[in-house]
Amino acid sequence: MTPRHPDRDQIRIESVLSALGSRVRLDAVRVLDAGGEHNCGSLLGILGVTAKSTMTHHWRVLRESGVIRQRPSGRENLLSLRREDLDARYPGLLDAVLTGALRDDTDDAATSPAPARR
Secondary structure (H helix, E strand, O other), rough: OOOOOOOOOOOOHHHHHHOOHHHHHHHHHHHHHHHEEEEEHHHHHHHHHOHHHHHHHHHHHHHHHEEEEEHHHHHHEEEOHHHHHHHHOOHHHHHHHHHHHHHHHHHHHHHHOEEEEO
């Protein structure tokens, strides 16, 4: 069964922002933004997530919001970022969110206490 994806004109800003509001989903989008399709299993490893059922939920949220495309391929699903659709619908949004997240990561690393020395 092919999962349902919203058409470009059905993508809504509130759904996209809500989907990107989860750190796990944002990290997945960051990986997908590098390009190409990734199978679900490889993304689990990259993200360091062990609960497949948890990621199934995250994939559904990203797919139904219009952020990713999910297509069956044999026994797996391949995921890709719908960058072209998102950029056409909301120019600059994805870049702003990904840049902001990277900036937050950098700020968090700079303000984290140094590890204790032994």
